[in-house]
Amino acid sequence: MNEGFSAKFCGLDACDCGKRHEQLTGSVEVADGAFGQLHTHIAAFLPEGGKVLYIYDGAVGAAQTVKRLLTKKYRAAEFCRDNMVSDRKLIGEIRVEEDVRLVVCAGGGSVADVAKYAAARLGLPLVMCGTSQATAGYLTASAMLYADGFCEVYKTAPPAVFLLDTAELSDDGTLNAAGFGEVCSRLTALFDWEFAAQARGESYCKSVEKEALLLICDLIKRVENAPAAARPALIAKSAVRLSLLMQRMGDSRLMCGGDMQIMHALSMLFRREARAFKLWGENEMLVSQVAIRAYLALLESGDMGFQPPPDNNLRLEAMGEYLGIGPGRAFKKIQPYISYDELLTISHCVAECREELLFKLRIYQKILLNANRIFKRLYKDKGYSYNEYVGAADLSLCIGLAPDVREKFTTLTYMKQLGLLDRYIA
Ligand SMILES: [Zn+2]
Numbered sequence: 001m002n003e004g005f006s007a008k009f010c011g012l013d014a015c016d017c018g019k020r021h022e023q024l025t026g027s028v029e030v031a032d033g034a035f036g037q038l039h040t041h042i043a044a045f046l047p048e049g050g051k052v053l054y055i056y057d058g059a060v061g062a063a064q065t066v067k068r069l070l071t072k073k074y075r076a077a078e079f080c081r082d083n084m085v086s087d088r089k090l091i092g093e094i095r096v097e098e099d100v101r102l103v104v105c106a107g108g109g110s111v112a113d114v115a116k117y118a119a120a121r122l123g124l125p126l127v128m129c130g131t132s133q134a135t136a137g138y139l140t141a142s143a144m145l146y147a148d149g150f151c152e153v154y155k156t157a158p159p160a161v162f163l164l165d166t167a168e169l170s171d172d173g174t175l176n177a178a179g180f181g182e183v184c185s186r187l188t189a190l191f192d193w194e195f196a197a198q199a200r201g202e203s204y205c206k207s208v209e210k211e212a213l214l215l216i217c218d219l220i221k222r223v224e225n226a227p228a229a230a231r232p233a234l235i236a237k238s239a240v241r242l243s244l245l246m247q248r249m250g251d252s253r254l255m256c257g258g259d260m261q262i263m264h265a266l267s268m269l270f271r272r273e274a275r276a277f278k279l280w281g282e283n284e285m286l287v288s289q290v291a292i293r294a295y296l297a298l299l300e301s302g303d304m305g306f307q308p309p310p311d312n313n314l315r316l317e318a319m320g321e322y323l324g325i326g327p328g329r330a331f332k333k334i335q336p337y338i339s340y341d342e343l344l345t346i347s348h349c350v351a352e353c354r355e356e357l358l359f360k361l362r363i364y365q366k367i368l369l370n371a372n373r374i375f376k377r378l379y380k381d382k383g384y385s386y387n388e389y390v391g392a393a394d395l396s397l398c399i400g401l402a403p404d405v406r407e408k409f410t411t412l413t414y415m416k417q418l419g420l421l422d423r424y425i426a
Pocket residue numbers: 015016017018019021204205206207208
């Protein structure tokens with residue numbers, strides 16, 4: 001059987017990269033029976049009989065378990081939605097009385113994002129109960145929310161306490177696949193991080209890179225060999241570990257690869273067209289491979305010469321027409337041109353380490369291909385319905401708009417600046 005893991009707050013010495021990779025969440029418990037410790041953790045913030053704001057997903061069985069436990073000793077003002085969507089408008093509906101001293105939440109990634117943002121807005125600490133293996137976003141100090149149709153990332157505080165009871169996870173092929181996809185797809189973000197370091201001198205941490213790679217490869221190996229019943233807990237533990245690693249990194253680099261840029265565009269496109277969007281990690285598995293293929297094509301061709309500069313007017317129009325983004329917001333999001341001189345310097349740096357980057361990219365692609373094979377087997381239908389889910393035209397448009405919906409510098413951003421992405425926008 002799987003063993004649980006727990007991580008207490010620890011201040012680390014400065015890393016070789018110059019940062020202190022501190023864990024900010026005081027207590028992280030992922031184990032069979034972890035929800036049994038809920039009262040002990042709440043007692044650090046609130047006397048018995050005190051009042052909490054309880055944000056939860058009514059469609060999630062484990063959230064009812066948490067509610068039963070919670071209301072045994074505390075009063076709860078409830079905010080509940082079935083299949084909660086991480087929309088900023090929802091948070092405006094949350095009203096609390098003065099005697100509420102703590103936010104407790106239970107659910108998957110969307111509930112976590114709503115709760116993190118709400119707690120930050122109310123200035124209250126957050127005790128988070130994770131109920132899903134499908135997200136790696138629980139512990140980050142940010143919330144991804146839709147605001148007027150735009151997918152945006154907001155800074156928040158991380159949860160003060162995180163509990164995930166592995167006995168409460170549902171053994172569901174889709175959730176397993178999504179969690180597995182969330183973890184494995186970070187290879188693309190890892191590459192983009194290194195690319196940004198080489199191309200523009202961004203800070204980079206070899207220790208974090210190593211830890212992330214080990215975590216991903218370890219999960220792939222374990223999921224392939226584990227009995228089916230052990231998968232939900234295995235995947236949940238890796239997803240939470242990754243989430244903790246991202247918290248300790250202290251920046252959003254592992255959440256901001258080119259794959260994530262494409263994901264933001266894709267999620268907005270599906271939302272705009274009211275099409276059923278698969279879980280984030282399911283999409284990520286597909287999109288991260290697409291990004292890696294595009295990067296390989298760029299670096300293998302070695303052609304970093306200049307095309308005509310990117311057409312930002314074309315982007316402004318496409319964001320309005322296909323994603324439904326108003327001109328004001330689109331105008332603010334579209335990334336300005338990098339100067340010719342700066343682009344020349346970047347291209348020079350990229351050319352210098354091209355072989356090194358290619359070497360790494362080919363390894364990452366191999367790992368991802370292997371992961372994709374296992375990923376499909378996690379579904380009951382062996383991934384049959386996953387094929388043909390996103391059309392080539394949708395994907396093409398989202399690649400073209402990707403660097404302008406999420407502003408981090410990635411390999412895709414560089415490709416846009418070279419004028420290589422315009423042809424993807426119909
Ligand atoms: Zn470091």
